[in-house]
Structures are given as C-alpha cells and as structure tokens.
Amino acid sequence: MRMMLMASESGGDHGEGMSGYISHHLHHLASKPQHSLIDFSVVHKDTLFFSLLCAAITLLILRLAARKATPGVPGKFQCAVEMLVEYVDEQTPELAIAVVPSKRGHGIGDALLRGLVDKARQAGYRSVSLSVDAKNAGAIRLYERHGFERTEDDGVSVTMVATLS
Numbered sequence: 757m758r759m760m761l762m763a764s765e766s767g768g769d770h771g772e773g774m775s776g777y778i779s780h781h782l783h784h785l786a787s788k789p790q791h792s793l794i795d796f797s798v799v800h801k802d803t804l805f806f807s808l809l810c811a812a813i814t815l816l817i818l819r820l821a822a823r824k825a826t827p828g829v830p831g832k833f834q835c836a837v838e839m840l841v842e843y844v845d846e847q848t849p850e851l852a853i854a855v856v857p858s859k860r861g862h863g864i865g866d867a868l869l870r871g872l873v874d875k876a877r878q879a880g881y882r883s884v885s886l887s888v889d890a891k892n893a894g895a896i897r898l899y900e901r902h903g904f905e906r907t908e909d910d911g912v913s914v915t916m917v918a919t920l921s
Contacts, residue, residue, distance in 0.1 A: 849876060851886045869902055877920045885917045
C-alpha cells in the first residue's frame, strides 16, 4: 500500500491552512521566536545551512572550472563559467567566437565578428564586449580592426569593448 502526504490548503489533519503551514516552518529550527514581521536577530538554522551548502557547491564548480581552464580555445565548461562570471555591465552583451586553428586567416573570424556586431547593433545595444587570451595576438588585432578597445588586461585574458553607433 502506497501512502502520499502533501501540504494542502486545508492543512491536512491540523486544520491550520496554508498560513499555519508557513508559520510552522518559519518557527522550525529558528534561534528564537520571531515577534515581528522583520526581525534580524532571528537566525533560521535550516536557511543558513542550505545557503552555505549552495555557496559551497558553487565554489566547488568554479574551482573545477579554474582547474580545467586552458589558454587558447576554451572548452564548453570553461565557456559556460566565463559567461556567468565575466561581463562588463548589465547592458553590454559579451560575444564569444572561436575559429579552429586550421581555418584561421581565411576571413571566417572577421565574418563571424561582423555578423555578431551587426546583430547587436540591430537589437539596439550601445556596446559589446569580449574576452580574449592575452597571447592570441591575431585575434586581438582582428578585434581592434573592428573598433574594440582594451578595457582590462590581467596578463592572462584581455577584456575589450566596442561602442556601437
């Protein structure tokens, strides 16, 4: 026989309703009773535990990404983390393009970059940014030809921004 327990509007056997259900969970594992709507002296131990657990998981993922980070063409995981962490500001999208080494110097990067910048301009963005390996001189020259300027250079990567007109 299978039995299923669920929170319901009626509150189940307790007859408390949803407000009773929420009130119970606000008092469960609290450092002391909460006497007002906003009481910063109350510590909810379960909330604190899960917040620290989420922070630890996030730091572990970022550490794994840092360990696997490579200069040159980044892997998928590195690209995903860089897209989450590195950006210039909320209104400036970050572009990401890559051309395999055997196809470089044939105008592919130029065409990709031109297309992305045109799309961003049509979408109404005022600027775009990108990050490039500091040792990738060919890519840096390409970006500079398209109006990108260096805004940050930590010796590992260079952040560049282009203002769109």
